[in-house]
Amino acid sequence: MDTETLKRVKQALPAYQSRQIDATLKLLDDHNTVPFIARYRKEMTGDLNEVEIRDIQDEANRISKLQQRKQEVLNQISEQHQLTAKLTVAIKATTQLQQVEDLYLPYKQKRRTKATIAKDAGLYPLAQWVLQFKRAPVETVAGQYLNDAVPNLDSVLAGVHEILAEAIGDRAEFRDWIRRYTERNGVLTSQLKRGGKEKDDNQVYSIYYDFQSALKQLSPYQTLAMNRGEKAGVLTVKITVDEAAIDRYLQFQLVGRHRGPSVAIVETTYQDAYKRFIGPAIERELRRALTATAQTHAIQVFGNNLYHLLMQAPLKNHVVMGFDPAYRTGCKLAIMDGNGKYLAKQVIYPHKPASATKRSQAMPAFLKLLTDYHVDMIAIGNGTASRESEQFVADAIKQVDQEVRYTIVNEAGASVYSASAVARAEFPKFNVEERSAISIGRRLQDPLAELVKIDPKSVGVGQYQHDVSESGLDEQLDRVVETAVNQVGVDLNRASIELLAHISGLSKQTAKNIVAYREANGSFSSRPELKKVPRLGPKAYEQSVGFLRIINGKNVLDNTDIHPESYPVAKQVLEKLGLNLKQVGTPAVTLALEKVDIKNLSGQLNVGAATLQDILSALQRPGRDRRDEMPAPILRTDVLKMSDLKPGMKLQGTVRNVVDFGIFVDIGVKQDGLVHISHLSQSFVSNPAAVASVGDIVTVWVLAIDEQRQRIQLTMVAPND
Template identity: 75%
Template sequence: MEPEIVERVKQTLSQYKARQVETTLKLLSENNTVPFIARYRKEMTGNLDEVAIREIQDEANRITKLQQRKREVLNQISEQGNLTPGLTKQINAATQLQQVEDLYLPYKQKRQTKAEIAKAAGLMPFAQWVLQFPTTGIEAKAKQFVNDEVADVSAALAGLHEILTEAIGERAQFREWVRRYTARNGQLTSRLKRNGESLDDDHVYQLYYEFETSLKQVSHYQTLAINRGEKAKVLTVKIKVDEDAILQYLNFQLIGRHHGPAVEIVTAAYKDAYKRFIGPAIERDLRRELTDGAQTHAIQVFGDNLYHLLMQAPLKNHVVMGFDPAYRTGCKLAIMDGNGKFLAKQVIYPHKPAPTQKREAAMPAFLKLLTDYQVDMIAIGNGTASRESEQFVADAIKQMKRPVRYTIVNEAGASVYSASSVARKEFPDFNVEERSAVSIGRRLQDPLAELIKIDPKSVGVGQYQHDVAESALDEQLDRVVETAVNQVGVDLNRASVELLTHISGLTARTATNIVAYRDEIGTFTTRVQLKKVPRLGPKAYEQSVGFLRIIGGKNILDNTDIHPESYPVAKQILNHLNVTLADVGTSKMPTGLPATELATMSQLFGVGNTTLTDILAGLQRPGRDLRDEMPAPILRTDVLQMADLKPGMELQGTVRNVVDFGVFVDIGVKQDGLVHISHLTKHFVRNPAAVVSVGDIVTVWVLSVDEDRHRIQLSMVAPDD
């Protein structure tokens, strides 16, 4: 990477030490992945996490693009013969792309404007003369420029006006000042468009029929909602600003103390320049900045929610039934063993309009499945007929002689998965709904492994996701998935191609080859066998192997997050502590070693304290899963109806989505309740994500219930508080 870019990144991201930035960029340039650097190169980066590494990476990419654009602009202006030392200095000093574009604007090739026509007609010298503010002789001077292309004095003055107006409108200094002034003092307004209400039957945009707020204070979700209303032709959106103050600035810059007939000409030109060029351009720029900021924020919210959704605690070693509810077509059931292996499927018809005979047969068939396969957990999809199915399941549980519990699972995206090529390959003989039942059940057993098969945009945790740039959203969600998968690690002998594809250093091709080689040999018994996988070279092995676990293999270290490059050190540590490989993960492994002992070992084995601590953690807890520390799903045995809810009632629920204005909580009834941002805590909250995350188990109190509108208002603040 160019030294100049590295220096600029260090200047921009001054919160990081220069060495951290230099090392991170060097590691990235050597094709190391972000998860690998964050996990196995902590000593080199000063313990930077994925977020910091990506911030450095993104800033380097931004500056690289900026430098490239500067070179393009300089070359194009130079080819025109208009490049001056002063302009070169200004362009090179620019820190934002907008500044470069403003400086380039006067030299940018454009369609033939009235000003260009006037220049071609020879009126440029006339404009330059007028800008010297002569005290007399404007019309006399204009006569000198009458020719075959300039019919008379009026035409000369009109051409003069166009040249001056365009020149003023394109001056970078003026645009920069007006942009800053408008950003500080402007107001974003939206009004109901004529006949707009007829396009807003549900009054979705009613809040914005008469809306006005400072550009500095407009919320991200307001920006996206207003944009959507404008696109739907319901709203008219404008930026209001004190134009007199702007015109006064232009007057001061262009006219100052000058007087005479030229003042009137220049005044008309700068007013027209603001009206036609500067004002509309600045409004577009600021609207775009608002939108970009709102989209970036919405993408971040989606990413945060997705991360917490993927990191929900798995329900391990339970026989689970996936229950995909429906009315007419029947409820599809699928049973998986404790490892997620499919065991059985069936369709029952417990709900109307199914015939009475089928409805009566549903309960015995259901109870038989629970008994025959020793099902102890039931995952019910939250789609159509979900709550009727919940009542059916609760009635069945009461008839069981052993404990069976259920939970409602968000089935968003299950239908997308069921119709996908991945699902068809996994269950070629199943119909779409039967695949959905499997997916719903596995989401409870291992949310990460199952949700990874679905387009992240389909999992139902976004905020205005359809209003953001799809490519940027996809990039962010891919990063989130990559982070989650690598933080957890995968079982090399069970992981799907889809899961392996997100492992550091692997591609779809190498992931496919791993699974094919696994099928060929039966199971991996050691990490070293990965080196025999076709097309998985030394770099891919280095980047991926630490995130791939082998349970019950030949080497207990293969079931830890210790990288094979550190195995020699790990064995030295075991010898130093007077324990063996057989003691790894047992009570014989020492814990809570004093800092002095860690310092001694660090010096003795030539590894940093952070790496040493990580190795010790791996030795103490092989097979550890970060998700085990997350809240477990709420399991129920009976049904709660919306009609049962009363103000003041205390309940436990699961956070399903976090948005700017609050959080949606599943409390076990058909409709998720909303905890408005003002009811999250007793104190002011700017960002709900700072208080709760998707998957959190929270205690809430019912504020109000509107059954007609299917709305439940909740609070996370106890009534007494």
Template identity: 85%
Template sequence: MDNETLTLIKRALPAYKGRQIDVTLDLLNDNNTVPFIARYRKEMTGNLDEVEIREIQDEAHRISKLQQRKQEVLNQISEQGKLTAQLSSAIKAATQLQQVEDLYLPYKQKRRTKATIAKDAGLFPLAQWVMQFKQEPFETVAKQYVNDQVPDLQSAREGVHEILAEAIGERAEFREWIRRYTQRNGILTSKLKRNGQEKDDQQIYKIYYDFQSAFKKVSPYQTLAINRGEKAGILTVKIGVDDSAIERYLKFQLIAQHQGPAVEIVESAYQDAYKRFIGPAIERELRKALTETAQDHAIQVFGNNLYHLLMQAPLKNHIVMGFDPAYRTGCKLAIMDGNGKFLAKQVIYPHQPASEAKRQQAMPAFIKLLNDYQVDMIAIGNGTASRESEQFVAEAIKQINRDVRYTIVNEAGASVYSASAVARAEFPDFNVEERSAVSIGRRLQDPLAELVKIDPKSVGVGQYQHDVPESGLDEQLDRVVETAVNQVGVDLNRASIELLAHISGLSKQTAINIVTYREKHGSFNSRPELKKVPRLGPKAYEQSVGFLRIINGKNVLDNTDIHPESYPVAKKILASLDLKLTQVGTPAVASALEKLNVDRLSGQLNVGKSTLQDILNSLQRPGRDRRDEMPAPILRTDVLQMSDLKPGMKLQGTVRNVVDFGVFVDIGVKQDGLVHISHLSKSYVSRPATAVSVGDIVTVWVLEVDEQRHRIQLTMVSPND
């Protein structure tokens, strides 16, 4: 990377120190992954987290593309013999791609226009004369330009008009000023298109039938909704602005104090240039920029929700039944032991239209299955027949003399997994619905391990995710999954190929090789044994090993976040306290480490404070799973109906989705309730994501219930407040 590009990156990221940017880019260029840098190179980067490292990475990519485009434009203008020192400096100084394109516009190869025809007819000198604002009548000078291609004075005037209008329309400084003015003062409006209401029979877009907002205040979700309505042929959309103010600006720039016969010609030219060239182009640019901003925001919302969904607390060491509800085809049941190993499956028919005989058989068969395998947790999918199945499960639990609970699990994407090659390889003899039951149960046991098997877009925890570029969404969601998997770490001896493939430094092929090696040679006993895996080289080992854990292996440090490169430091710490490796994780270690002076020890061992603190934390809590600190799922034993809800009722619920205008909360009835952004807190909330996250357990109060429209309005503000 050249010095000029590096300077531009630093200028664009003033929040970071120059050295942080230099080191981060060097580490990335040396094929270090973002999770590895964030966890194991803290001192080098100045404790940058993954979000900050990616910001530097993304800005470097943007600036590199900008520099590449600048060079392309410079080369193309130079080939035309029109590159001046002033133009070259302006292009090199540009900090945004749009500025480069504005400067390039007059030199861009274009189709034959009325202006180029007029120039070919020899009218360009006449247009230049007009811009000198001489006092001679136009007709007097224009006579000299009448020829076979310019048959009369009117043709000359029209040709000059076209030349001036096109030239004015291509002036970069004019476009920049008008663009900024429109951004600051424009009004975006949407109107119902003629016959549009016929296409919107459910009146989904009703609030946009006669909508207007300051352009700079249009929210991302409004942008995407309006775009969708426009695409469906329901709405017409426009950005309006005070044209007279723009014309005054152009008049000042082009005419100023000049008088004479040319003034009228120039006025007509700049008015036409704005109406025909500049205005429509800028409206397209601003609509595009508004859409891209909204799409980026929607992608971030989806990514944030996905992260919290993946990081939900696992339900460990419970025998779980996955319950995939259905009417006609029966409810599919699958039982897993405390480690997620499949034990048994069955189909029952508790709902109509099944025969009376089958419905009578369902309850005893279900209870027998619960008792035979000592199931203590039931995960019910939230799809078709979910609430009827919940009622059935609640009635069964009442007949069992031990503690059995259930919860509703979001089954979004379960059908995608069930029909996938991954599911077929895992359960080749199961039908699709039976695989769904397994997936639903495992989602409760370990959401992260199960959800990584599914295309993240299928999980459905976003806002307008179908209106955003698929490539951008895929890239962001891949990053989110990578972050979540590496923050948690995985059990090397149990992790699936899909889980391992998201570990820092590993690819799908190396993940396959690890599992193949594990199946052939048995469980890994130590982290260094990874080096024996085919095609897992030194770099892949360095990047991945700290995120791979071995439980009950030869070395207790292999079950921590400590990287093997820091094992000598960890052993020195223990030795200085007269402790052994076998004592790691015991109260004796915790007590001894609490008394250490981290600053002094950092100097003695020549280890950075951040890395040292991470080592100390790991020595106290080997096998730590940060998801254990997340809210546990709400477990129920009885059913709540929508008809049971009354205004003012206090409930606990699970946040299922976070969008710009509020959050949707599962309170145990068929329909999730909406907490509008204005009811999230007594204090002002600018974005719901700053207040709550997917998976959070929240206390809510019922505001309003509309059974006919299946809508529940909730608040997180106590009525007492």
């Protein structure tokens, strides 16, 4: 990166120290991954996390593209022999792409316009004369410009008008002022389009039939909703602004105190330039900017929700039954052991329209599976027939001696996985529904390991996801998955190709090679054995090895997030405390480490304090899974119906989705309840994500129930408060 670009990055990111930006960009240029830098290069970056590192990375990319565009514009204007020293300085000083494009506009190659035709007819000098506000009658001077192309005064004056209007429309300073004025004072209005109501059967857009909001107060979800309504032919959306103020500005800039016959021509011209060129262009720009901002926000909301969904606590060491509900085709059941290994499957028909015979056979078959395989957890998908299946399961578990509990699992994306090449490779002889039951059960056992097999856009935690840039959404969601997988780490001897492919430094191919090596040679016994995997070179090993765990391997440190490059330091720490590797993870280590002076010890060992702190934490808890600290899913033994709900009733629920206007909570009935943003807290809440995250267990009170519309209104503010 050149010096000028680096300087501009630092100017754009005043929250970061210069050395942090230098170090981060150098590490990225050296092909280090963001998770690796965040975990293992803390001293170099000043302990920046993944979000901060990507913030620097994104800004550096933006500035690089801006600098590249500036150079392209300078070259193109220079080729026209119109590049002046003043224009060069102005272009180089810009900080936004739009400013560059504004300055370039007068020199941009255009299709043949009325203004260019007028110039070809020799009217450019007359247009320049008009702007000098001479006292001579315009018609008299205009008569000197008659020719075959402009045979009368009307055509001459019309040509002058077009030349001036285009020139005024191209003036960068005019566009900049009017753009900023419109941003500050503009209003976005939305009206029902003629015939639009017939296209809005469910009145989805009714709130926007007669709606207006100041641009600076518009919420991102409102922007996306109106965009969708406009695209559907339901709404007419436009930006309005006080044009009188803009008229006064242009009058001051172009006419000022001048008097004479040219004034009326110039006034008419700048008013037309605004209506035809400047106004519509700025409206398009601002609508695009509003949409881009709203899309960015929606993508961030989706990413935040996805992260918390992936980081939900796993339910380890339980025999789980995945229950994929259905009516006509029967309920598909699949049983997995405590490690997620498939054990058995069956189809039962507990619901109509199945025959009475099939329905009578369903309960005995179900109970036999529970007892034969010692099932203690049941994951019921939340799709069609979910609540009837929940009632069936609740009735069944009352009939067995063992303790069995169930929970409703969001099955969004399970059908996508079931029909995928990944699922076919994993269970080639199963049908789609049977694979879906396995996926539902495994989502309860290890949400992260199962959900990485599915396109993140299919997991059902987005907001207006179909209205945003697909490439932008994909990029953000890939980053979120990468962050989640590497923060947790994976068991090298059990991880799927899909999980390994998200590990720092590994590609889909190296992930396949790891699994192939594992299948051919048996389990890995140590991290260095990874070096034997084909096409996994030194850089990939360095970047990935710290995130790959080996349980019960030759070296206990291989089951920690301590990087092998720091093993000597870890051993020195143990020696100084009079301990050894066999004691890692025991109370003796915890007791000894509580007395350690980190600052003093880091000086003795010549290692950074942040890295040393991570090493000490890992020595206390090998195999630590940070998801264990997350809320566990709510497990139930009985059914709650919407008819059971009463206003004021206190319940616990799981947050299923977080959107701009509130959160959706699963309280154990068929329909998730909405806690509107105004009911999240006694205090003002501007962002629901600051109050709750997907997977959180929250206490709520019922506000209102509308059984006909299947809507439940909840509050997180206790009635007495």
